Amino acid sequence: MGTTVAAPKPDNIEKITVYNILFIIGLCHLLNDALQAVIPAMFPILERSMGLTFTQLGLISFTLNMVSSVMQPVVGFYTDKKPIPYALPLGLTSSMLGMFFLAFAPSFETILLCVFFIGLGSAVFHPEGSRVAYMAAGNRRGLAQSIYQVGGNSGQALAPLMTALVLAKLGQAGAAWFTIFGGVAVALLFYIARWYSSRLVMYTPKKRKAQRQMNVESKKAIKGALLIIIFLIFARSWYISAISNFYAFYTIQNYEASISQSQSYIFLFLLMGAVGTFLGGPLADRFGKRNVILFSMLGTVPFSLALPYVSPLLAYVFLALIGLVLMSSFSVTVVYAQELVPGKIGTMSGLTVGLAFGMGAIGGVALGFFIDKIGLNPTIISVGFLPIFGLLTFLLPKDERIQEWYK
Structure with a gap:
């Protein structure tokens, strides 16, 4: 499973890829994101049982994602200066308790x-x-980030399936069963925290000097690149929010699907998104991160524009292709930002991943409002144009240029 070396020397610590840690943290990411993804997967159930409006459903999505997005960069900024290994199991404990009480929320x-x-x-x-994931990556950062991120995407993909198998039968109270996921994650994260603590003794970032030089010589280029990344995350997150939160209603309305059948569309979209997330890292290691980001956005456009007009069967095919292509840049965007600003691993991860959650939160509220005002079908048609923002990728600095900044 992993490459283990007894008492590795500090000089070589960053070159070792520790696969067992990568797979465990990826599994924990799966369990964590499965808990989160249960929330939008419950929307059809909550809408029927509690009579919630689409705007209220959007506010639930907003609360979930905005809290996560606002706090992630803050946590990352703080832990860049003072890492807290045991924050990992404590965080999952909070999620586990929240899920348990959600099952009985009146x-x-x-x-x-x-x-x-x-x-x-x-x-x-x-x-x-x-x-x-970064500390366990060694020289394979793209692959390592893909293993970590694909865990999260797989967890998101499992939630609609679990909704069809559990929540559709048990209703809101069935959410209590998902606390088992949280308990398993907490136990695994105590193991990760012990490894993390021992690694900190030997691990020392080596790019502080390069970062200072980069800030002086290329400050404007960095800000411009990060601004473009923000726009790309905006487009991707709003589209994903539209599909994961509201496409189930589209299938119920247009294809006369049941709740369980509607969740199968979301499951396939998120499952292929997980596959795309995994493939994106190795492809970026070989073909370049900027190229993969460009392909993932523009390659989605034909399918996202055509999706509202296809048959129920063809919708499965198009959703699978959209998930595969669009999500191939998810982990790549994180690594690209981390290499733009080395030495700020937690901050850049919190910014990119947290921003994705935040944009999804705003998108959930805005899209719910648009659906209430102009209708479900026009909204789904409109969001198909969002991946066109991928044209902004041409303005990002190439991978080779970023590498030259640190020579």
Whole structure:
């Protein structure tokens, strides 16, 4: 499973790829994101059982993702200066408790409170989890980040399937079964935290000098590149939010699908997104991160524009292709940002991943509002144009240029 060397020397510590740690942190990411993804997967159930409007459903998504997005960069910034290994199991404990009480929440306000604690746990987990992946990566950062991120995407893909198998039968109370995921993750993260603590004794970042030089000579280029990354994350996150939160309603309305059948569309989209996330890292290591980001955005456009007009069967095919292509840049975007600003691993992870959650949160509220005002079908048609923002990728500095900044 892993490459283990007894008492590795500090000079060689960053060159060793520790696969067992990568797979465990990836599994924990799967369990963490499965808890989060249960929330939007429950929307059809909550809408029927509690009579919630699309705007209220959007506010639930907003609370979950905004708490996570706002806190992730804060946690990452703090832990860049003072890492906290045991924050990982503590964060998952918060998510586990939030999920348990969500199963018995009697009102919309109580649901928001439970979702707050789930989002808080995720905010703590993601930047520190990304740091663990970075420290265990050795010389294979693209692959390492893909292993870590594909865990999260796989967890998101499992939630609709679990909804069809569990929540569709048990209703809101069935959410209590998902606390088992949280308990397993907490136990594994105590093991990760012990490894993380021992690694900190030997691990020393080596790019402080390069970062200072980069800040002086290329400050404007860095800010411009990060701004473009933000726009790309905006486009990708809003589209993913539209599909994961509201496409189930589209299939129910247009294809006369049941709740369980509607979740199969979301499951396939997220499952292929997980596959795309895994493939993106190795492809970026070979063909360049900028090229993979460009392909993932523009390659999605034909399918996203055509999706609202295809048959129920062809919709499965198009959703699979969209998930595969669009999500291939998810982990790559994180690594690209980390290499833009080395030495700020947690901050850049919190910014990119947290921003994705934040954009998804805003998108959930905005899209829910648009659906209430102009209708479901026009909204789904409109979001198909979002991947066109991928044209901005041409303005990003190439991988070779970033490498030259650190020679």
